[in-house]
Amino acid sequence: MTLLSTIDSGFLLTESHHSPKHIGSLMVYRLPKGKGPAWLRKMLDDMRQHPPSYPLDQRIKRQVGLLFDMETDDRFEIDYHVRHTVLPRPGNDRQLNDVLARMHANLLDRDRPLWEFHLIEGLSDRRFALYFKVHHAMADGITFGRWIDRSTVTDPKDLSLRPIWAVTEEPEDAEQPDLSYAQIIQDGVKALGGGIRTAIDVSLITAKMVQRRFFDKDDHVALPLSAPRTPINVHTGAARAVSFTAYRLEALRAIGKSQGGTINDVVMTMCDMAVSRYFDEHGTRLKGPLVAYMPVSIRTAESDGRGNLVTLLQVKLASRHEDPLDSLAEVRESIDSAREVFSGASSTAVQYYSLMVALLSLFEELLNLDRLLPPVNNMVISNVPGSRVQRYLRGAESIGVYPVSTLPPLTALNVTACSFAGTMYFGLIAGRTAIPDLDTLTEYLDDAFFALAEATGVSTD
Amino acid sequence: MTLLSTIDSGFLLTESHHSPKHIGSLMVYRLPKGKGPAWLRKMLDDMRQHPPSYPLDQRIKRQVGLLFDMETDDRFEIDYHVRHTVLPRPGNDRQLNDVLARMHANLLDRDRPLWEFHLIEGLSDRRFALYFKVHHAMADGITFGRWIDRSTVTDPKDLSLRPIWAVTEEPEDAEQPDLSYAQIIQDGVKALGGGIRTAIDVSLITAKMVQRRFFDKDDHVALPLSAPRTPINVHTGAARAVSFTAYRLEALRAIGKSQGGTINDVVMTMCDMAVSRYFDEHGTRLKGPLVAYMPVSIRTAESDGRGNLVTLLQVKLASRHEDPLDSLAEVRESIDSAREVFSGASSTAVQYYSLMVALLSLFEELLNLDRLLPPVNNMVISNVPGSRVQRYLRGAESIGVYPVSTLPPLTALNVTACSFAGTMYFGLIAGRTAIPDLDTLTEYLDDAFFALAEATGVSTD
Known part of the structure; x- marks a missing residue:
């Protein structure tokens, strides 16, 4: 079993149609000189040749208690995840924002790896955009930032291509999740990873808070x-x-x-x-x-x-x-x-x-x-x-x-x-x-x- | 209260992210001679001037037991409902189908009137498409068909425009819903609108079914x-x-x-x-x-x-x-x-x-x-x-x-x-x-x- 950690599972547990738990990034680029829609299509076709790497090849296998067990998606369909959209003219920022707001409002499909990638063509001023959306159970902002770095280069002459879904890492050795909603709710503080130490620390946080607020009058x-x-x-x-x-x-x-x-x-x-x-x-x-x-x-x-x-x-x-x-x-x-x-x-x-x-x-x-x-x-x-x-x-x-x-x-x-x-x-x-x-x-x-x-x-x- | 009927409420009750209960229609048109994207944008702008008519101006106010109470949306935002999408070149049917499959997979927003309208530009062979999506609680296929008729004309020279969300009808007098899941589940057959008559009819259906299948050997x-x-x-x-x-x-x-x-x-x-x-x-x-x-x-x-x-x-x-x-x-x-x-x-x-x-x-x-x-x-x-x-x-x-x-x-x-x-x-x-x-x-x-x-x-x- 490859169980997600408590925090990661928490993002899946508390998700609903009104409260999607994915995060995204809008990456805006300027088209290179002399390049246009054909160049964009070619780049997207080239990107589609790359299969996703871990953890973006993983889908939910089943829910185990309050945690989620993941598995490699052996029917991965790149065309479902990698999409191409064109803005109507004039392709201004308001149109871009409206399209993004809609894309970001929609839930990811839980039968498949929890991400979507959109190439957005037709932006004014020779711009194009990439929008990558991934479930918060898969990554936080810092991980996300590292993926962006790995899918781009610092040299404008370097034409190598590595799509953002193909830059990620190998699975860690199977590990027990660190902290579980189930444990917290069912067994109280004593069941926590840190045991007594955690209980004391939590009391300290509360005690400090009360002391500062009421005794030190720290508003x-x-x-x-x-x-x-x-x-x-x-x-x-x-x-x-x-x-x-x-x-x-x-x-x-x-x-x-x-x-x-x-x-x-x-x-x-x-x-x-x-x-x-x-x-x-x-x-x-x-x-x-x-x-x-x-x-x-x-x-x-x-x-x-x-x-x-x-x-x-x-x-x-x-x-x-x-x-x-x-x-x-x-x-x-x-x-x-x-x-x-x-x-x-x-x-x-x-x-x-x-x-x-x-x-x-x-x-x-x-x-x-x-x-x-x-x-x-x-x-x-x-x-x-x-x-x-x-x-x-x-x-x-x-x-x-x-x-x-x-x-x-x-x-x-x-x-x-x-x-x-x-x-x-x-x-x-x-x-x-x-x-x-x-x-x-x-x-x-x-x-x-x-x-x-x-x-x-x-x-x- | 404007309560939806049982069948209509049923479509809302049984809906989930994996089981959206809206229906749609893809309407494909040929651009008139000499017309292009500017003509399409103008038509969409003109359409946006029309507010929705009943029941497409209604949103869910609250759930009453297992039924839904509706009210007029006084903050209606046409730009949220009426959308414009362009297909990437070449704009073939496969691209159209992929875009439609995504649009149709997404749930409607229950804070707003339960419909979306999409103008799809960029189809090959001088075609464009309209995709209208409405919750099944608002309409069935027959009603839908009537709306399509009323939003189009039979004379190619008639240039009048009435968007599909503005062709609908006035509210009926408040009526009691005819048949309720709640009643069925809680009170059994006796609580049904038809009372004894219904109970006998239901027995007849079952009896006929058993007779035909087992006595008449009707496979x-x-x-x-x-x-x-x-x-x-x-x-x-x-x-x-x-x-x-x-x-x-x-x-x-x-x-x-x-x-x-x-x-x-x-x-x-x-x-x-x-x-x-x-x-x-x-x-x-x-x-x-x-x-x-x-x-x-x-x-x-x-x-x-x-x-x-x-x-x-x-x-x-x-x-x-x-x-x-x-x-x-x-x-x-x-x-x-x-x-x-x-x-x-x-x-x-x-x-x-x-x-x-x-x-x-x-x-x-x-x-x-x-x-x-x-x-x-x-x-x-x-x-x-x-x-x-x-x-x-x-x-x-x-x-x-x-x-x-x-x-x-x-x-x-x-x-x-x-x-x-x-x-x-x-x-x-x-x-x-x-x-x-x-x-x-x-x-x-x-x-x-x-x-x-x-x-x-x-x-x-």
Whole structure:
């Protein structure tokens, strides 16, 4: 048996038509000089000659308790997975976003390896795009980024081709899953991998949280179920909206550095400013600061970066401030508080705590408790590192790598940022009913960036 | 409250990612002389100006017990429902089928009115296509056909435009639903609309069936759970394959008439011959004749043709014969037997009996009883009347109207035929894992047609 780990199985277990658990990437390229549709078709035909490698050749064999057993798909049909779409003229970004929103809203077929690849032709300005969609049970953002790197090259003259589904790795030796929903639910803390140690760590997290919040009066600690109610913390529905933007990585770094902070602090602050303004403009008054899920890697030195090794920190964002630098300062303190609460605990304990909070959110949705309880969190803000250098696909220059992520229960907004060759690319995904005007939110994000740059004297050119 | 009827609600209740319950139509047109992509875009823009009319402006408000309460969608977003797709070159039928199979595999969004409309550009030979997809809870094939008629005209010079989502009718006065799953399951026969009369009729159906089968030794009667096991009576999975073909209506009529039968007898026989041969070629030996679901209309003179008024007859098909005319004769007798068993019973009783058989099939799937019990049926064969005369869309000539139907539980094949302007158009839809080579089956259907025509001396030109 090749069992998926608990976190990976969790993505399959909690999936539904209204809550797909796949992640995607939109990779935009410029056509090489003198090349057109025939060149694209030839490239796609060449790609189709490559069979998928592990784990993208695996399909679900059966469910074993709450875990999933995988097997090699011996009837793999490349034409089902590899697709070719043409945008109608003029092929502008709005058309691209609409097509992507539809593609990303559709569930993957569980009878087959859990991925799809789309070549999108007909984009204006001699551009074309690749959209790769893979189940979150197969990969997290970091793994995904490595696959993108391996399927492209750094030399524009290197015309070798290795499709993204054929760059992956050999199966590991069969391993017992590390942490199981079933165990957690049925046997309690004692059955966890870390045993007593985990139990103590989990208590420590809770104790630290209580101490900081109530004894040290640290308002920055986000207790579970402390997020304000908002119009975006609703059942997300099946339809999605997507929107994209990008900023110079150096500018983000300079803004952060000027205040003693990181790029991530700036990204979180921009999102907070944009979403808060969005609510203001829509006449929504919030009772207190927004709370965001911030996925953080829990990879250790030993882990080789396969599969999912991510947990979700809850970060309380800023109160309302006139000066964007005050927002930045408050968000920074909150992130530090969130990290501090979890510091020193084993990764098993952090996973356990995060899983509990995530399950709380799921139960809230399933049992329709959202009318009774406040939301567990308001939105997801994620930040994934990508290639540092420019990359090419058979001579075509990469001009954008935008993440397209997934929505947790009762959370109609995910903003994921991905650095790539000196630019930070933002992909926003939303429940289309809750946020029909997602492009407005993206404009507010741009405005927040310019406001922070101006306040810190950083050039945006 | 505007409650959907039992049959309509049933389509929503039994729907899942692996078993979508929408039906579609592929309408192929020839571009008018001198017109191209700009003309298509203009037409689509003009269509978008029309809001949907009842019931296509309705969305699900909530579930009331096992029924669904509908309301007008006051946030209707036309761009979500009306979509524009371009096929990559060369735009051949195989590409069209692949795109359709994907579109048809995806569930409709239950937060919005349950339909999608796709303009498909880029088909070879100056063709374009419209694909309209609507939930079976909103319409059956007959209603669908009427909508197609109302959205097209008979005069090529008539350039008026009325999109298919804007041709529908006003709501009826609120009515109690006629027959409820809940009632059937919870209260048994006594709670049915027809009361004692229904109970007697249902007993009569069963009694007649037993009498004919065992006392009259009529082997043509299909008892429930008497279908042979086949490789296509499996969980269908989410992915679909579609395939299309067409025959002259006059030829089908002449073949039937020569043997004292109907067009429907010929259609059923062709399907039986093709599917039996498909199993032969794949080395599958069947224990006895195939059993097909044949949807029949139970509309009465009073009903005005709205919504769903269809029930499913179970028809045992033919044993193996060398002579296609022997197959035709046996299928004819079987259809007569199936109709005879139900004749005289009230439509409520027929619905009740059919619903029971359908639920049996659903339970078989849900409880994974398919390894223990034989299938309830092997396939669906349906036959829907369409326009008798040629029709046009803003001067573009209609050159094909192909049905794209839905699959019941544990049934990976549906063949639906639709007559239109002198041609019978066949749409085959299959579970893509169970029947990856659906085009082969379509070729066998063509061969069966030619064999029957040759045996009856009917011209196929």
